[in-house]
Amino acid sequence: MRAPAARGGGVRHALLCLTVLPMGLFRRRKQDPTSLVDRFEKGATPADTALKAGVEAVADGHLAAGVVLLGETRQDPELRSCRMGALADAAIGRSRQIADLAALESHNPDLWAWLGDTIVLEAWAIRGGGYASTVGTDRFKVFWSTLESAYEPLMRAVKLFPEDAAPWETLMWFGLGMQRERETLDGYWEELTARCPTLWMGHWARLQTVSAKWTGSHDEMFAFARDTAERAPRGSLLTGMVPLAHFEFWLSEERRLIDAGRGAMALVKEEVRRFGGEHLAEVKAADDKWRRDMRPHLYDIGAHHLFGGFYARNIMDDDAEERARWHLSRVGNRVAAAPWDYDGGDPVENFIKVLQKLRLPLP
Known part of the structure:
Protein backbone atom coordinates (compact mmCIF):
# COMPACT_ATOMS: atom_id res chain seq x y z
CA MET A 1 0.00 0.00 0.00
CA ARG A 2 1.06 3.54 -0.67
CA ALA A 3 1.08 6.56 1.59
CA PRO A 4 -2.03 8.72 1.08
CA ALA A 5 -1.82 11.57 -1.38
CA ALA A 6 -3.30 14.26 0.78
CA ARG A 7 -1.21 13.60 3.89
CA GLY A 8 2.40 13.12 3.01
CA GLY A 9 2.09 11.31 -0.32
CA GLY A 10 5.45 10.90 -2.06
CA VAL A 11 6.72 11.00 -5.62
CA ARG A 12 4.65 9.04 -8.11
CA HIS A 13 6.14 7.48 -11.22
CA ALA A 14 3.86 8.11 -14.20
CA LEU A 15 4.00 9.09 -17.85
CA LEU A 16 2.80 12.58 -18.79
CA CYS A 17 1.18 12.44 -22.22
CA LEU A 18 1.73 15.78 -23.94
CA THR A 19 0.66 16.74 -27.42
CA VAL A 20 3.61 18.07 -29.45
CA LEU A 21 2.62 21.14 -31.42
CA PRO A 22 4.25 21.70 -34.82
CA MET A 23 7.20 24.03 -34.51
CA GLY A 24 7.18 26.47 -37.42
CA LEU A 25 10.23 28.39 -38.51
CA PHE A 26 9.10 31.56 -36.77
CA ARG A 27 7.27 29.96 -33.81
CA ARG A 28 8.71 31.05 -30.49
CA ARG A 29 10.10 28.18 -28.48
CA LYS A 30 8.38 27.33 -25.24
CA GLN A 31 10.25 28.43 -22.18
CA ASP A 32 11.78 25.74 -20.03
CA PRO A 33 9.22 25.09 -17.23
CA THR A 34 11.99 25.14 -14.62
CA SER A 35 12.63 28.81 -15.45
CA LEU A 36 8.97 29.67 -14.78
CA VAL A 37 8.40 27.90 -11.46
CA ASP A 38 8.96 31.04 -9.38
CA ARG A 39 5.84 32.59 -10.88
CA PHE A 40 3.64 30.03 -9.11
CA GLU A 41 2.67 29.15 -5.56
CA LYS A 42 1.59 25.76 -4.30
CA GLY A 43 -1.88 25.49 -2.83
CA ALA A 44 -5.41 24.24 -3.49
CA THR A 45 -6.96 27.32 -1.86
CA PRO A 46 -6.67 31.06 -2.53
CA ALA A 47 -3.60 32.84 -1.22
CA ASP A 48 -4.10 33.67 2.46
CA THR A 49 -1.73 36.36 3.66
CA ALA A 50 -2.50 35.73 7.32
CA LEU A 51 -2.00 31.98 7.00
CA LYS A 52 1.21 32.42 5.03
CA ALA A 53 2.61 34.68 7.75
CA GLY A 54 1.44 32.25 10.41
CA VAL A 55 3.03 29.29 8.67
CA GLU A 56 6.34 31.14 8.43
CA ALA A 57 6.14 32.13 12.10
CA VAL A 58 5.36 28.57 13.23
CA ALA A 59 8.20 27.19 11.11
CA ASP A 60 10.49 29.61 12.97
CA GLY A 61 9.18 28.35 16.32
CA HIS A 62 6.63 31.08 17.11
CA LEU A 63 3.68 28.81 17.91
CA ALA A 64 1.44 31.60 19.24
CA ALA A 65 0.72 32.64 15.66
CA GLY A 66 -0.76 29.21 14.96
CA VAL A 67 -2.90 29.33 18.10
CA VAL A 68 -4.43 32.64 17.02
CA LEU A 69 -5.16 31.43 13.48
CA LEU A 70 -6.84 28.25 14.68
CA GLY A 71 -8.88 30.13 17.25
CA GLU A 72 -10.52 32.04 14.40
CA THR A 73 -11.82 28.90 12.69
CA ARG A 74 -14.11 27.19 15.18
CA GLN A 75 -17.26 28.15 13.28
CA ASP A 76 -15.88 27.35 9.82
CA PRO A 77 -15.00 23.65 9.31
CA GLU A 78 -13.48 24.12 5.85
CA LEU A 79 -11.22 26.96 6.97
CA ARG A 80 -10.31 25.00 10.09
CA SER A 81 -9.38 21.94 8.03
CA CYS A 82 -7.27 24.07 5.69
CA ARG A 83 -5.43 25.96 8.41
CA MET A 84 -4.98 22.90 10.59
CA GLY A 85 -3.27 21.04 7.77
CA ALA A 86 -1.03 23.95 6.81
CA LEU A 87 0.00 24.72 10.38
CA ALA A 88 0.61 21.06 11.21
CA ASP A 89 2.83 20.77 8.16
CA ALA A 90 4.73 23.89 9.25
CA ALA A 91 5.14 22.45 12.75
CA ILE A 92 6.65 19.11 11.72
CA GLY A 93 9.50 18.52 14.17
CA ARG A 94 7.94 20.81 16.77
CA SER A 95 5.27 18.54 18.26
CA ARG A 96 6.99 18.55 21.65
CA GLN A 97 6.76 22.34 21.78
CA ILE A 98 3.06 22.18 20.95
CA ALA A 99 2.63 19.51 23.64
CA ASP A 100 4.29 21.78 26.20
CA LEU A 101 1.98 24.62 25.21
CA ALA A 102 -1.07 22.35 25.33
CA ALA A 103 -0.11 21.26 28.84
CA LEU A 104 -0.14 24.92 29.91
CA GLU A 105 -3.45 25.64 28.15
CA SER A 106 -5.05 22.27 28.75
CA HIS A 107 -8.60 23.44 28.04
CA ASN A 108 -7.79 24.72 24.54
CA PRO A 109 -9.07 22.18 21.97
CA ASP A 110 -7.20 23.93 19.16
CA LEU A 111 -3.85 22.99 20.67
CA TRP A 112 -4.74 19.33 21.20
CA ALA A 113 -6.13 18.98 17.67
CA TRP A 114 -3.05 20.73 16.25
CA LEU A 115 -0.76 18.51 18.30
CA GLY A 116 -2.47 15.36 17.06
CA ASP A 117 -2.37 16.48 13.45
CA THR A 118 1.30 17.45 13.69
CA ILE A 119 2.26 14.08 15.16
CA VAL A 120 0.38 12.30 12.37
CA LEU A 121 2.31 14.27 9.75
CA GLU A 122 5.59 13.67 11.56
CA ALA A 123 4.85 9.95 11.49
CA TRP A 124 4.06 9.95 7.78
CA ALA A 125 7.26 11.89 7.14
CA ILE A 126 9.15 9.08 8.88
CA ARG A 127 7.36 6.44 6.83
CA GLY A 128 7.84 8.19 3.52
CA GLY A 129 5.48 8.32 0.57
CA GLY A 130 6.34 5.06 -1.17
CA TYR A 131 4.56 1.75 -1.30
CA ALA A 132 4.76 -0.43 1.82
CA SER A 133 7.20 -2.76 0.07
CA THR A 134 9.75 0.08 0.00
CA VAL A 135 9.54 0.76 3.76
CA GLY A 136 11.91 -1.23 5.98
CA THR A 137 10.84 -3.03 9.17
CA ASP A 138 12.71 -0.66 11.48
CA ARG A 139 11.20 2.41 9.86
CA PHE A 140 7.73 0.91 10.16
CA LYS A 141 8.28 0.39 13.89
CA VAL A 142 9.25 4.03 14.40
CA PHE A 143 6.35 5.12 12.20
CA TRP A 144 3.78 3.18 14.21
CA SER A 145 5.26 4.21 17.54
CA THR A 146 5.15 7.87 16.57
CA LEU A 147 1.71 7.65 15.00
CA GLU A 148 0.17 5.92 18.02
CA SER A 149 1.08 8.90 20.21
CA ALA A 150 -1.32 11.09 18.21
CA TYR A 151 -4.42 9.28 19.46
CA GLU A 152 -4.57 10.71 22.99
CA PRO A 153 -4.32 14.41 22.02
CA LEU A 154 -6.91 13.90 19.27
CA MET A 155 -9.31 12.32 21.77
CA ARG A 156 -8.74 15.22 24.17
CA ALA A 157 -9.59 17.63 21.35
CA VAL A 158 -12.79 15.69 20.65
CA LYS A 159 -13.79 15.85 24.32
CA LEU A 160 -13.07 19.57 24.64
CA PHE A 161 -14.83 20.58 21.39
CA PRO A 162 -17.37 17.85 20.51
CA GLU A 163 -18.72 19.72 17.46
CA ASP A 164 -15.31 19.86 15.77
CA ALA A 165 -14.86 17.78 12.61
CA ALA A 166 -11.11 18.43 12.34
CA PRO A 167 -9.88 15.74 14.78
CA TRP A 168 -12.00 13.13 12.99
CA GLU A 169 -10.43 14.07 9.65
CA THR A 170 -7.00 13.56 11.22
CA LEU A 171 -8.13 10.28 12.78
CA MET A 172 -8.95 8.96 9.32
CA TRP A 173 -5.28 9.33 8.31
CA PHE A 174 -4.22 8.03 11.72
CA GLY A 175 -6.41 4.96 11.28
CA LEU A 176 -5.02 4.19 7.84
CA GLY A 177 -1.46 4.35 9.09
CA MET A 178 -2.20 2.23 12.17
CA GLN A 179 -3.99 -0.31 9.97
CA ARG A 180 -7.16 -0.08 12.01
CA GLU A 181 -10.04 -2.40 11.19
CA ARG A 182 -12.38 -1.17 8.49
CA GLU A 183 -15.20 -0.91 11.04
CA THR A 184 -13.13 1.59 13.02
CA LEU A 185 -12.32 3.62 9.91
CA ASP A 186 -15.99 3.67 8.96
CA GLY A 187 -16.75 4.95 12.45
CA TYR A 188 -14.31 7.85 12.04
CA TRP A 189 -16.03 8.75 8.77
CA GLU A 190 -19.47 8.66 10.40
CA GLU A 191 -18.28 10.91 13.21
CA LEU A 192 -16.82 13.38 10.73
CA THR A 193 -19.91 13.58 8.51
CA ALA A 194 -22.16 13.94 11.55
CA ARG A 195 -20.32 17.19 12.24
CA CYS A 196 -19.69 18.40 8.68
CA PRO A 197 -21.27 16.29 5.91
CA THR A 198 -19.63 18.32 3.12
CA LEU A 199 -16.01 18.64 4.30
CA TRP A 200 -13.83 18.56 1.18
CA MET A 201 -10.68 17.07 2.71
CA GLY A 202 -12.80 14.65 4.71
CA HIS A 203 -14.22 13.27 1.48
CA TRP A 204 -10.70 13.11 0.06
CA ALA A 205 -9.62 11.00 3.04
CA ARG A 206 -12.65 8.74 2.66
CA LEU A 207 -11.95 8.16 -1.04
CA GLN A 208 -8.42 7.08 -0.10
CA THR A 209 -9.80 4.81 2.62
CA VAL A 210 -12.11 2.90 0.26
CA SER A 211 -9.56 2.72 -2.58
CA ALA A 212 -7.89 -0.53 -3.62
CA LYS A 213 -4.52 0.56 -2.24
CA TRP A 214 -5.95 0.81 1.26
CA THR A 215 -9.02 -0.98 2.64
Whole structure:
Protein backbone atom coordinates (compact mmCIF):
# COMPACT_ATOMS: atom_id res chain seq x y z
CA MET A 1 0.00 0.00 0.00
CA ARG A 2 1.06 3.54 -0.67
CA ALA A 3 1.08 6.56 1.59
CA PRO A 4 -2.03 8.72 1.08
CA ALA A 5 -1.82 11.57 -1.38
CA ALA A 6 -3.30 14.26 0.78
CA ARG A 7 -1.21 13.60 3.89
CA GLY A 8 2.40 13.12 3.01
CA GLY A 9 2.09 11.31 -0.32
CA GLY A 10 5.45 10.90 -2.06
CA VAL A 11 6.72 11.00 -5.62
CA ARG A 12 4.65 9.04 -8.11
CA HIS A 13 6.14 7.48 -11.22
CA ALA A 14 3.86 8.11 -14.20
CA LEU A 15 4.00 9.09 -17.85
CA LEU A 16 2.80 12.58 -18.79
CA CYS A 17 1.18 12.44 -22.22
CA LEU A 18 1.73 15.78 -23.94
CA THR A 19 0.66 16.74 -27.42
CA VAL A 20 3.61 18.07 -29.45
CA LEU A 21 2.62 21.14 -31.42
CA PRO A 22 4.25 21.70 -34.82
CA MET A 23 7.20 24.03 -34.51
CA GLY A 24 7.18 26.47 -37.42
CA LEU A 25 10.23 28.39 -38.51
CA PHE A 26 9.10 31.56 -36.77
CA ARG A 27 7.27 29.96 -33.81
CA ARG A 28 8.71 31.05 -30.49
CA ARG A 29 10.10 28.18 -28.48
CA LYS A 30 8.38 27.33 -25.24
CA GLN A 31 10.25 28.43 -22.18
CA ASP A 32 11.78 25.74 -20.03
CA PRO A 33 9.22 25.09 -17.23
CA THR A 34 11.99 25.14 -14.62
CA SER A 35 12.63 28.81 -15.45
CA LEU A 36 8.97 29.67 -14.78
CA VAL A 37 8.40 27.90 -11.46
CA ASP A 38 8.96 31.04 -9.38
CA ARG A 39 5.84 32.59 -10.88
CA PHE A 40 3.64 30.03 -9.11
CA GLU A 41 2.67 29.15 -5.56
CA LYS A 42 1.59 25.76 -4.30
CA GLY A 43 -1.88 25.49 -2.83
CA ALA A 44 -5.41 24.24 -3.49
CA THR A 45 -6.96 27.32 -1.86
CA PRO A 46 -6.67 31.06 -2.53
CA ALA A 47 -3.60 32.84 -1.22
CA ASP A 48 -4.10 33.67 2.46
CA THR A 49 -1.73 36.36 3.66
CA ALA A 50 -2.50 35.73 7.32
CA LEU A 51 -2.00 31.98 7.00
CA LYS A 52 1.21 32.42 5.03
CA ALA A 53 2.61 34.68 7.75
CA GLY A 54 1.44 32.25 10.41
CA VAL A 55 3.03 29.29 8.67
CA GLU A 56 6.34 31.14 8.43
CA ALA A 57 6.14 32.13 12.10
CA VAL A 58 5.36 28.57 13.23
CA ALA A 59 8.20 27.19 11.11
CA ASP A 60 10.49 29.61 12.97
CA GLY A 61 9.18 28.35 16.32
CA HIS A 62 6.63 31.08 17.11
CA LEU A 63 3.68 28.81 17.91
CA ALA A 64 1.44 31.60 19.24
CA ALA A 65 0.72 32.64 15.66
CA GLY A 66 -0.76 29.21 14.96
CA VAL A 67 -2.90 29.33 18.10
CA VAL A 68 -4.43 32.64 17.02
CA LEU A 69 -5.16 31.43 13.48
CA LEU A 70 -6.84 28.25 14.68
CA GLY A 71 -8.88 30.13 17.25
CA GLU A 72 -10.52 32.04 14.40
CA THR A 73 -11.82 28.90 12.69
CA ARG A 74 -14.11 27.19 15.18
CA GLN A 75 -17.26 28.15 13.28
CA ASP A 76 -15.88 27.35 9.82
CA PRO A 77 -15.00 23.65 9.31
CA GLU A 78 -13.48 24.12 5.85
CA LEU A 79 -11.22 26.96 6.97
CA ARG A 80 -10.31 25.00 10.09
CA SER A 81 -9.38 21.94 8.03
CA CYS A 82 -7.27 24.07 5.69
CA ARG A 83 -5.43 25.96 8.41
CA MET A 84 -4.98 22.90 10.59
CA GLY A 85 -3.27 21.04 7.77
CA ALA A 86 -1.03 23.95 6.81
CA LEU A 87 0.00 24.72 10.38
CA ALA A 88 0.61 21.06 11.21
CA ASP A 89 2.83 20.77 8.16
CA ALA A 90 4.73 23.89 9.25
CA ALA A 91 5.14 22.45 12.75
CA ILE A 92 6.65 19.11 11.72
CA GLY A 93 9.50 18.52 14.17
CA ARG A 94 7.94 20.81 16.77
CA SER A 95 5.27 18.54 18.26
CA ARG A 96 6.99 18.55 21.65
CA GLN A 97 6.76 22.34 21.78
CA ILE A 98 3.06 22.18 20.95
CA ALA A 99 2.63 19.51 23.64
CA ASP A 100 4.29 21.78 26.20
CA LEU A 101 1.98 24.62 25.21
CA ALA A 102 -1.07 22.35 25.33
CA ALA A 103 -0.11 21.26 28.84
CA LEU A 104 -0.14 24.92 29.91
CA GLU A 105 -3.45 25.64 28.15
CA SER A 106 -5.05 22.27 28.75
CA HIS A 107 -8.60 23.44 28.04
CA ASN A 108 -7.79 24.72 24.54
CA PRO A 109 -9.07 22.18 21.97
CA ASP A 110 -7.20 23.93 19.16
CA LEU A 111 -3.85 22.99 20.67
CA TRP A 112 -4.74 19.33 21.20
CA ALA A 113 -6.13 18.98 17.67
CA TRP A 114 -3.05 20.73 16.25
CA LEU A 115 -0.76 18.51 18.30
CA GLY A 116 -2.47 15.36 17.06
CA ASP A 117 -2.37 16.48 13.45
CA THR A 118 1.30 17.45 13.69
CA ILE A 119 2.26 14.08 15.16
CA VAL A 120 0.38 12.30 12.37
CA LEU A 121 2.31 14.27 9.75
CA GLU A 122 5.59 13.67 11.56
CA ALA A 123 4.85 9.95 11.49
CA TRP A 124 4.06 9.95 7.78
CA ALA A 125 7.26 11.89 7.14
CA ILE A 126 9.15 9.08 8.88
CA ARG A 127 7.36 6.44 6.83
CA GLY A 128 7.84 8.19 3.52
CA GLY A 129 5.48 8.32 0.57
CA GLY A 130 6.34 5.06 -1.17
CA TYR A 131 4.56 1.75 -1.30
CA ALA A 132 4.76 -0.43 1.82
CA SER A 133 7.20 -2.76 0.07
CA THR A 134 9.75 0.08 0.00
CA VAL A 135 9.54 0.76 3.76
CA GLY A 136 11.91 -1.23 5.98
CA THR A 137 10.84 -3.03 9.17
CA ASP A 138 12.71 -0.66 11.48
CA ARG A 139 11.20 2.41 9.86
CA PHE A 140 7.73 0.91 10.16
CA LYS A 141 8.28 0.39 13.89
CA VAL A 142 9.25 4.03 14.40
CA PHE A 143 6.35 5.12 12.20
CA TRP A 144 3.78 3.18 14.21
CA SER A 145 5.26 4.21 17.54
CA THR A 146 5.15 7.87 16.57
CA LEU A 147 1.71 7.65 15.00
CA GLU A 148 0.17 5.92 18.02
CA SER A 149 1.08 8.90 20.21
CA ALA A 150 -1.32 11.09 18.21
CA TYR A 151 -4.42 9.28 19.46
CA GLU A 152 -4.57 10.71 22.99
CA PRO A 153 -4.32 14.41 22.02
CA LEU A 154 -6.91 13.90 19.27
CA MET A 155 -9.31 12.32 21.77
CA ARG A 156 -8.74 15.22 24.17
CA ALA A 157 -9.59 17.63 21.35
CA VAL A 158 -12.79 15.69 20.65
CA LYS A 159 -13.79 15.85 24.32
CA LEU A 160 -13.07 19.57 24.64
CA PHE A 161 -14.83 20.58 21.39
CA PRO A 162 -17.37 17.85 20.51
CA GLU A 163 -18.72 19.72 17.46
CA ASP A 164 -15.31 19.86 15.77
CA ALA A 165 -14.86 17.78 12.61
CA ALA A 166 -11.11 18.43 12.34
CA PRO A 167 -9.88 15.74 14.78
CA TRP A 168 -12.00 13.13 12.99
CA GLU A 169 -10.43 14.07 9.65
CA THR A 170 -7.00 13.56 11.22
CA LEU A 171 -8.13 10.28 12.78
CA MET A 172 -8.95 8.96 9.32
CA TRP A 173 -5.28 9.33 8.31
CA PHE A 174 -4.22 8.03 11.72
CA GLY A 175 -6.41 4.96 11.28
CA LEU A 176 -5.02 4.19 7.84
CA GLY A 177 -1.46 4.35 9.09
CA MET A 178 -2.20 2.23 12.17
CA GLN A 179 -3.99 -0.31 9.97
CA ARG A 180 -7.16 -0.08 12.01
CA GLU A 181 -10.04 -2.40 11.19
CA ARG A 182 -12.38 -1.17 8.49
CA GLU A 183 -15.20 -0.91 11.04
CA THR A 184 -13.13 1.59 13.02
CA LEU A 185 -12.32 3.62 9.91
CA ASP A 186 -15.99 3.67 8.96
CA GLY A 187 -16.75 4.95 12.45
CA TYR A 188 -14.31 7.85 12.04
CA TRP A 189 -16.03 8.75 8.77
CA GLU A 190 -19.47 8.66 10.40
CA GLU A 191 -18.28 10.91 13.21
CA LEU A 192 -16.82 13.38 10.73
CA THR A 193 -19.91 13.58 8.51
CA ALA A 194 -22.16 13.94 11.55
CA ARG A 195 -20.32 17.19 12.24
CA CYS A 196 -19.69 18.40 8.68
CA PRO A 197 -21.27 16.29 5.91
CA THR A 198 -19.63 18.32 3.12
CA LEU A 199 -16.01 18.64 4.30
CA TRP A 200 -13.83 18.56 1.18
CA MET A 201 -10.68 17.07 2.71
CA GLY A 202 -12.80 14.65 4.71
CA HIS A 203 -14.22 13.27 1.48
CA TRP A 204 -10.70 13.11 0.06
CA ALA A 205 -9.62 11.00 3.04
CA ARG A 206 -12.65 8.74 2.66
CA LEU A 207 -11.95 8.16 -1.04
CA GLN A 208 -8.42 7.08 -0.10
CA THR A 209 -9.80 4.81 2.62
CA VAL A 210 -12.11 2.90 0.26
CA SER A 211 -9.56 2.72 -2.58
CA ALA A 212 -7.89 -0.53 -3.62
CA LYS A 213 -4.52 0.56 -2.24
CA TRP A 214 -5.95 0.81 1.26
CA THR A 215 -9.02 -0.98 2.64
CA GLY A 216 -11.38 -1.12 -0.35
CA SER A 217 -11.40 -1.71 -4.08
CA HIS A 218 -11.61 0.18 -7.35
CA ASP A 219 -15.32 -0.57 -7.47
CA GLU A 220 -15.91 0.75 -3.97
CA MET A 221 -13.88 3.88 -4.66
CA PHE A 222 -15.85 4.68 -7.81
CA ALA A 223 -19.12 3.90 -6.05
CA PHE A 224 -18.20 6.38 -3.32
CA ALA A 225 -17.18 9.08 -5.82
CA ARG A 226 -20.32 8.63 -7.91
CA ASP A 227 -22.62 8.51 -4.90
CA THR A 228 -20.99 11.66 -3.52
CA ALA A 229 -21.52 13.46 -6.84
CA GLU A 230 -25.12 12.27 -7.06
CA ARG A 231 -25.98 13.30 -3.51
CA ALA A 232 -24.16 16.64 -3.71
CA PRO A 233 -26.45 19.61 -4.26
CA ARG A 234 -26.21 21.33 -7.61
CA GLY A 235 -23.27 23.72 -7.55
CA SER A 236 -21.24 21.71 -5.03
CA LEU A 237 -17.59 21.05 -5.79
CA LEU A 238 -17.91 17.61 -4.17
CA THR A 239 -18.60 16.37 -7.70
CA GLY A 240 -14.80 16.69 -8.02
CA MET A 241 -14.52 13.31 -6.30
CA VAL A 242 -15.29 11.76 -9.70
CA PRO A 243 -12.15 12.96 -11.54
CA LEU A 244 -10.13 12.29 -8.38
CA ALA A 245 -11.26 8.65 -8.45
CA HIS A 246 -10.20 8.37 -12.09
CA PHE A 247 -6.74 9.74 -11.30
CA GLU A 248 -6.38 7.31 -8.40
CA PHE A 249 -7.40 4.43 -10.65
CA TRP A 250 -4.96 5.46 -13.35
CA LEU A 251 -2.11 5.64 -10.83
CA SER A 252 -2.77 2.03 -9.89
CA GLU A 253 -3.41 0.86 -13.44
CA GLU A 254 -0.31 2.52 -14.83
CA ARG A 255 1.86 0.86 -12.21
CA ARG A 256 0.33 -2.50 -13.14
CA LEU A 257 1.08 -1.92 -16.81
CA ILE A 258 4.64 -0.82 -16.10
CA ASP A 259 5.22 -3.89 -13.92
CA ALA A 260 3.88 -6.01 -16.79
CA GLY A 261 6.54 -4.55 -19.09
CA ARG A 262 4.21 -2.61 -21.36
CA GLY A 263 5.96 -0.09 -23.59
CA ALA A 264 5.50 3.68 -23.63
CA MET A 265 3.16 3.69 -26.63
CA ALA A 266 0.94 1.05 -25.03
CA LEU A 267 0.77 3.21 -21.89
CA VAL A 268 -0.17 6.31 -23.88
CA LYS A 269 -2.85 4.39 -25.76
CA GLU A 270 -4.34 3.05 -22.53
CA GLU A 271 -4.19 6.48 -20.94
CA VAL A 272 -6.14 8.02 -23.81
CA ARG A 273 -8.76 5.31 -23.40
CA ARG A 274 -9.03 5.81 -19.64
CA PHE A 275 -9.45 9.58 -20.00
CA GLY A 276 -11.89 9.38 -22.90
CA GLY A 277 -15.13 7.70 -23.93
CA GLU A 278 -17.58 6.86 -21.16
CA HIS A 279 -15.10 8.01 -18.52
CA LEU A 280 -14.86 11.45 -20.10
CA ALA A 281 -18.66 11.62 -20.35
CA GLU A 282 -18.97 10.79 -16.65
CA VAL A 283 -16.57 13.55 -15.64
CA LYS A 284 -18.35 16.03 -17.90
CA ALA A 285 -21.65 15.22 -16.20
CA ALA A 286 -20.10 15.79 -12.76
CA ASP A 287 -18.53 19.01 -14.03
CA ASP A 288 -21.84 20.25 -15.43
CA LYS A 289 -23.56 19.68 -12.09
CA TRP A 290 -20.95 21.81 -10.34
CA ARG A 291 -20.85 24.56 -12.96
CA ARG A 292 -24.60 24.82 -13.40
CA ASP A 293 -24.98 26.73 -10.14
CA MET A 294 -21.42 27.03 -8.84
CA ARG A 295 -21.27 27.95 -5.18
CA PRO A 296 -18.09 29.69 -3.98
CA HIS A 297 -15.96 27.36 -1.87
CA LEU A 298 -12.57 27.56 -0.21
CA TYR A 299 -11.28 24.63 -2.29
CA ASP A 300 -12.57 25.78 -5.69
CA ILE A 301 -9.00 26.03 -6.99
CA GLY A 302 -8.32 22.42 -6.05
CA ALA A 303 -11.45 21.24 -7.87
CA HIS A 304 -10.60 23.31 -10.96
CA HIS A 305 -7.22 21.58 -11.09
CA LEU A 306 -8.82 18.12 -10.88
CA PHE A 307 -11.33 18.75 -13.65
CA GLY A 308 -8.91 20.74 -15.80
CA GLY A 309 -6.17 18.17 -15.36
CA PHE A 310 -8.51 15.36 -16.37
CA TYR A 311 -9.63 17.12 -19.54
CA ALA A 312 -6.05 18.05 -20.45
CA ARG A 313 -5.31 14.34 -20.85
CA ASN A 314 -7.61 14.15 -23.87
CA ILE A 315 -7.59 17.39 -25.84
CA MET A 316 -8.29 15.52 -29.07
CA ASP A 317 -11.86 16.05 -27.88
CA ASP A 318 -12.59 19.71 -28.67
CA ASP A 319 -15.04 20.06 -25.80
CA ALA A 320 -12.55 18.53 -23.36
CA GLU A 321 -9.88 20.97 -24.49
CA GLU A 322 -12.23 23.91 -24.04
CA ARG A 323 -13.20 22.66 -20.59
CA ALA A 324 -9.55 22.23 -19.65
CA ARG A 325 -8.84 25.80 -20.70
CA TRP A 326 -11.90 27.08 -18.81
CA HIS A 327 -10.96 25.39 -15.53
CA LEU A 328 -7.23 26.03 -15.61
CA SER A 329 -7.65 29.68 -16.55
CA ARG A 330 -9.39 30.14 -13.17
CA VAL A 331 -6.62 29.03 -10.85
CA GLY A 332 -4.28 31.98 -11.27
CA ASN A 333 -0.79 31.14 -10.09
CA ARG A 334 -1.97 28.64 -7.46
CA VAL A 335 -0.98 25.04 -8.16
CA ALA A 336 -2.69 22.23 -6.26
CA ALA A 337 -0.62 19.10 -5.70
CA ALA A 338 -3.27 16.91 -7.31
CA PRO A 339 -3.43 15.93 -10.08
CA TRP A 340 0.02 17.19 -11.06
CA ASP A 341 1.91 15.07 -8.51
CA TYR A 342 0.43 11.96 -10.12
CA ASP A 343 2.88 12.48 -12.98
CA GLY A 344 6.17 12.28 -11.09
CA GLY A 345 8.64 15.13 -10.84
CA ASP A 346 7.70 18.63 -9.77
CA PRO A 347 3.92 19.34 -9.78
CA VAL A 348 4.43 22.99 -10.73
CA GLU A 349 6.59 22.09 -13.72
CA ASN A 350 4.01 19.51 -14.81
CA PHE A 351 1.28 22.14 -14.58
CA ILE A 352 3.31 24.64 -16.61
CA LYS A 353 3.75 22.05 -19.37
CA VAL A 354 -0.02 21.63 -19.56
CA LEU A 355 -0.57 25.39 -19.69
CA GLN A 356 1.87 25.51 -22.60
CA LYS A 357 0.14 22.60 -24.30
CA LEU A 358 -3.21 24.37 -23.98
CA ARG A 359 -1.66 27.69 -25.08
CA LEU A 360 -2.93 29.40 -21.95
CA PRO A 361 -1.15 32.59 -20.84
CA LEU A 362 1.24 32.24 -17.92
CA PRO A 363 0.79 34.48 -14.84
